[in-house]
Amino acid sequence: MRINPETVERIKHAADIVEVVGDFVSLKKKGANYSACCPFHNEKTPSFNVNPSRQIYKCFGCGAAGDSIKFVMDIDGIGYGEALRYLAGKYNIEIEEEELTDEETIRQNARESLYIILNFAKNYYQHQLHHSEEGQAIGLSYFRERGFSNEIRKKFELGYSLDNWDSFSREALAKGYSAEVLEKAGLLIHKEGSQTAGYDRFRGRVIFPIHNIAGKTIAFGARILKSDKNQPKYLNSPETEVYHKSEVLYGIYQAKNAIRQLEHCYLVEGYTDVISLHQAGIENVVASSGTSLTVEQIRLIGRFTPNITILYDGDMAGIKAALRGLDLVLEEGLNVNIVLFPDNEDPDSYVRKVGAEAFKAHLKKASKDFITFKTEILLQDAGNDPFRLAAVIQEVVNSIVKIPDAIKRQVFFHRISEMMRVDEQMLITEGNKLLRKQQSAKPADRQPRQSGAAPGGGPTTWTPCSAIARLPANPPPIRPFRKKLRRKRFSARNCITRKRHSCACS
Template sequence: MRINPETVERIKQTADIVEVVGDFVSLKKKGANYSACCPFHNEKTPSFNVNPSRQIYKCFGCGAGGDSIKFVMDIDGIGYGEALRYLAGKYNIEIQEEELTDEETIRQNERESLYIILNFAKNFYRQQLEDSEEGQAVGLSYFRERGFTNEIRKKFELGYSLDTWDSFIREALEKGYSPEILEKAGLLIHREGSRPGDRQTTGYDRFRGRVIFPIHHVSGKVIAFGARILKSDKANANQKGANQPKYLNSPETDVYHKSDVLYGIFQAKNAIRQLDHCYLVEGYTDVISLHQAGIENVVASSGTSLTVEQIRLIGRFTPNVTILYDGDIAGIKAALRGLDLVLEEGLNVNVVLFPDGDDPDSFVRKVGAEAFKVHLKKASKDFISFKTEILLADAGNDPFRQAAVIGDVVNSIVKIPDAIKRQVFFHRTSEMMKVDEQMLITEGNKQLRKLQTQKSQDRRQPSEISSPEGPKDLGSFSNDESRQNAEISADFFPLENDFAEAPPRSRLHYQEEAFVKLLVVYGTKELEPTISVCQYVLGQIDGIDFKDPIFHHLLTLFRENFGRNHVLPTDYFLNHHESEIRDQTIEWLTVRHELSDLWKDKHHIDVPLEIDVLDKTSFNNILRLKKAFIEEKMKVCLQQAVHANTGEEQESIMTEFMHYKSISMAAAKELGSVIG
């Protein structure tokens, strides 16, 4: 089904860019606009701009830009139709649909099909938990034993999968879902020897006999499942499937990449943004128990190693993160070595330790919500101090191991991008270790130079670093020795907006762009009654065509429409069907730096805006364009003169050159740019 044009237009008119982007990124007011660190590339200094008056966003680093629909498409990796449906759901807009042709149905985005079947599975598992006899006896009893209320089960959309081979598959096939899409969504495991399309032998349910924890994307869509088995191996010893893993997760799919996802981020993002803090735990039940205790700014790594992508996901909403560890010291030591990259991403990291044998879930149920919150405040330590204490206690009085601890801690400190924070931690660490602060700084400088040298080598050998190796492992909360050796994947001195440089552009190219920008942004504005900017500037450049294909195309559009007494408005280009024109328009409309109100309010200096001096801007624009156009002709004349066959031909060419030069000088004089 296709969403009809009227509904699409209503969605566009209703969706607010600040609200839509704010669901995924923590925005800060900056003049008339909003700014943030870009969610589409890694950066430490905000270059992402949201313009509420134009309803557009633009990143000055990676170049991403568009409207609310484009943002949802890019942030979520979904198609146009699914983005519209997401926004319609957000703003409670009823969708009116039209029938698709057979060909359009075939071309329908497979990712959208995955979201649909995953949502169907979520609803099926929830229904089995609440309504089936087995679900109530097994699944519901388990959740109630853990103290999960009806409200919290609904909030996290918990469910249950019956302990049968194919109860879900049979239901899905009856509803018309194909075995192929069930397998691609990670819900079906193929039975050996089965044939696709054979409903009797297709395969079996992946999550049978388990309670279900849906995993949500930050936008709220279900993208995968975690499932916990409830029957013990002893009770299940004589049955097929004995010795199954306690927890089972969905496999990687087109919509689920576990290194990019944090469990509970959808339910927690608003609280994280409001409180400017995030708690990071290990498991599903840790998250749910803390939510029930009133601590909603909490997410989980779902028992996997923490990755750079997950850290950056937290960083969209807050720079402050506290990691909650259980009392397993061996597991903590294994995780410490990888968590340096959390510092390297610019986050402020604290650590809270629980008594041995307790995790956040068991501890909050043991002591209650208020005592738990008190413990969080009392036990919280910054990551550097925590790491120093753990490693020093392990080293004891052995001077060689103590020396190794100094090197290890300094290596963590130099990962911090902020120089002031580094200085503070060098001072604090020198007091804790009872060593000279300057010695620590000197050692830190050595390590910084090593990082810079390595960085230079990596850049000279791109072929050696370009092969994908999957997400970098930052250490887990388990005692898995294989996760101890995390590699440094980001430079200590990151180059903001480090993108390939565009080839140099000519002066004429810049003037063509300035001229077309004037038309696109201000073409409908009036310089005088009945005289628009478009009418004035087009009348001054007869005989001039542009070289750049996009600028030439835009100029032609203005000329053709003005010939029909119609001036194209800015919104026409913002919603143009050609992405290059849309992107270029967004770039022209987005101002990176805004003038401070202090100029006028405090210093009483009135700085005119571009729109206030359109007459002067238009006049100067025309002169600069003509000057650049004439200078290109002068270059051609000089080239022709060099290759002239006769003196007479050369003299004729130079006469033409001097004519152009006199025009150029006159324009320069008018512009006040004559250089003696």
């Protein structure tokens, strides 16, 4: 079906660019316009501009530009028609459609077909949870046991898959959906060479729909409730054209407004952690869904806030493993805090045990910045072993230099010198060595590539700045007297090593 031109015009007039972009990016007013860090490329300084009077956006860094419809298309990776439907839903505009020809129907966007079947699956699983005997006896009982109210189940669109081989796929095929689309959406498993249509991926499990930032269902997580050593406890949708798990955070659609308003995001591990905290009134929370935190997920959070607190259970082995990957968060310029829960407790169990108010109090009391937390954990392991203590210093300094802001680096060098009782200048010197190594590696990485191609075949986002472009092809050599001046200026400084041993500054 095609949306008729009159409806398209109504959608265009109703869609306010500030409201539409504000659903995906945290905008700040700057004069008559609004600005933010661009969601289409990685940047630390805002170059993304929204003009409410002209109803357009423009990024002066990567060149992305357009109106509300174009923004939704690009941010969510969907077609023109699907973007119009999203905006119509946002502004409660009734869609009037026209019949498509057979040829136009065949050319329909494949991504839209996946969204449609995934939405059908979500509705099917919800129906089974509330209206089938098996769903009520097993699935609904489980959610009630966890304390999930009817409102919270609706908010997260929870469901249940029946415990037989093909109940969902038979229903979908009867409604006219093809087995090929079901398989592409990750809902149907078809063994090569088999004469049957295949079997359902999710069977006998409670269902957690996974939404993208616009609220569309893009995948499912499913938990088995019976004891079966041959089945994994959690089963997730495979990667599809609309679902890339490294770019998705569970609960981001339900949490984005709270994150923006409170300027803070809590990061947990599991689906039930997110849902339990929402029920306790803590809505600015998302989950990595059991995967290691990725740069794409960090940047997704960074669209709404620079402040993130990661909530860990008391499993020390798991925490130490996770700490190794958190330097990524520092590199993206986010302010990272850590909260640890007592042994055998996770956010879900702890909030149900102590209640919402005591849980919030614990978050405030137990919160520590990442660098301090990491130092304390590593020092516990090192004990009094001098070699292990030296390794701890190296490890912590390596994390500090990942922070882009020089002032923050200085603050952390000072704090760590007090914690470890080591000379602050020594830490700074070691940090500067690492920074120089990083900077010396950058020119090779930033050479312009032939034909604008980046590794992996994508377009490169780096462009030489105008100042570099204006440099002469053969710049004159540095004059000797400038070198001498630099030596004199350096010699005039008070070298921190002079009192301990002779050096070039003496």
